[in-house]
Amino acid sequence: MTEFTPLVSLFGGALIGLAAVMLMAFHGRIAGMTGIVASVIPPLGSDWAWRAAFLAGAVIAPALIVAFAGGDVIGFHSPMPVEWLVAGGLIVGIGVTFGGGCTSGHGVCGMARFSVRSIVATLTFMATTAATVFIVRHVLGVL
Incomplete structure (x- = not known):
C-alpha cells in the first residue's frame, strides 16, 4: 500500500x-x-x-x-520479474512510436491545448492501462 x-x-x-x-x-x-x-x-x-x-x-x-x-x-521494489519489466518497456516504446507521443506529451500538453488527437490518445492509454492491470491481477493472478 x-x-x-x-x-x-x-x-x-x-x-x-x-x-x-x-x-x-x-x-x-x-x-x-x-x-x-x-x-x-x-x-x-x-x-x-x-x-x-x-x-x-x-x-x-x-x-x-x-x-x-x-x-x-x-x-x-517491483514484484514483477526483470524480463517482464523489459518486455513492458519495449511494448510501451512501440506504443509511443505508433501513438505519436507519450503520456506527458499527449496527457499533459496535448489535452491542455484541447487537441482531439491527444484526448483520444490519452483515453487509449488509460483504457489500455486498466485492461493490463485487470489481466495481470485477475486473469493471470500475478499480483
Missing part, C-alpha cells in the same frame, strides 16, 4: 505543469519526454542542449528536493 500524499502530489503536478508551460512559452515546444529523449540520443538534433538540460532537471530536481527537504527516499 502506498502512502496518501495529496499536498506533495499537488506540488509535483504543479511543477510539471509549470515546466510544460515554460517550455512552450520560451521554446515553443511540447514537453513530451519521448520526443525530448529522441533528440538527445545520437544522431543529435540541432536543439539538443535545451533537451539535455530539461532531462537533467527532471533527474536532478527530485534529488535536490529529497536532499534539502530531509525527506526519506522512497524505495522501489
